[in-house]
Amino acid sequence: MSKPFNLPALRGKLGLDPAQMAERMGLDARDYAELEASPEKVQRIHAMLAHLASLDVAIERGQPSLASTTMREKILAWHRLQAAQAPSA
Numbered sequence: 001m002s003k004p005f006n007l008p009a010l011r012g013k014l015g016l017d018p019a020q021m022a023e024r025m026g027l028d029a030r031d032y033a034e035l036e037a038s039p040e041k042v043q044r045i046h047a048m049l050a051h052l053a054s055l056d057v058a059i060e061r062g063q064p065s066l067a068s069t070t071m072r073e074k075i076l077a078w079h080r081l082q083a084a085q086a087p088s089a
Helices: 007-014 018-025 029-037 044-061 069-085
Strands: none
Touching: 007 018, 007 029, 007 044, 018 029, 018 044, 044 069
16 A cells, blocks of 8 residues: 655645645645545545645746655656657757
8 A cells, every 4th residue: 555645744845834735736625634634535636736736836936846756757757758759950
């Protein structure tokens, strides 16, 4: 079984309070609080929304390091893919 996604740790890294994180993830504050209180309820979609929220915050603040490691890895993979498909001169 995989380790539950740590929403409070990512939220803390981003410097957001629970209501702000809930809003960025498109969740009701009460539903978000339940996810933090019961990490086993965090589903893949919640993790994906949290990663996307981290990217939004990183861009807004001009701090790439705020994006989650998963998001940074996906972006680098995308850039490699784009570079590999670029037409040669």
